[in-house]
Amino acid sequence: MESAESPPAGVYRLARGDARRTRILAAATTEFGRKGYEGARISDIARTAGVTDAGVLHHFGTKYDLFMAVVERREEVYQAIRLTTESVRALFDEFIAVVRLAAQEPDLLRFRVMLTGASHIEGHPVQGRARRNLEAGLDSLVPFVQERIDAGEIAETTDPQQLVLELLALNEGIRDQWSALPDRIDYVAVFTAAVNGLYERVRAR
Secondary structure (H helix, E strand, O other): OOOOOOOOHHHHHHHHHHHHHHHHHHHHHHHHHHHHHHHOOHHHHHHHHOOOHHHHHHHHOOHHHHHHHHHHHHHHHHOOOOOOOOOHHHHHHHHHHHHHHHOOOHHHHHHHHHHHHHOOOOOOOOOOHHHHHHHHHHHHHHHHHHHHHHOOOEOOOOOHHHHHHHHHHHHHHHHHHHHHOOOOOOHHHHHHHHHHHHHHHHEOO
């Protein structure tokens, strides 16, 4: 019989279920990041997570559902970037902060590298995602940079789209380099230095 102070048995079941789901997501992030969507197997994910194949499918239904759950988890990290109205300097600092946060989960970073390439593969579950994300980024960031040019923060000779493309390319390029040589490249430090250099180049004097 449960005491008045003991949580209901259902709470424990929910907690165990949440912990199991978290382990499955972590294992899936690693497997998909290393092997891609086609190469990763439910059996390998289940073994790494310490559950059965049926246990994985109980939580996520299908391999596709599991893959998309990892995609959503990855995007939660990058959605932390806020489109500040303060300054381009503040925006760049937001990017640096998110990169620092993302670097705390190397497997999720590797998954992001894989995802970028996969979005260009015809028939892949995330086909076209990179294009849509880039278009959304340009649509929101280019007008903001133009506002900061007009406000006098950024040099008036700056092309706002060019600046945004360089910022995004620095992140993607340095992340890809890190994935190839993680023992030699400090993703956060290199990105921070590059972004600071970019800002110094375009800020109004």
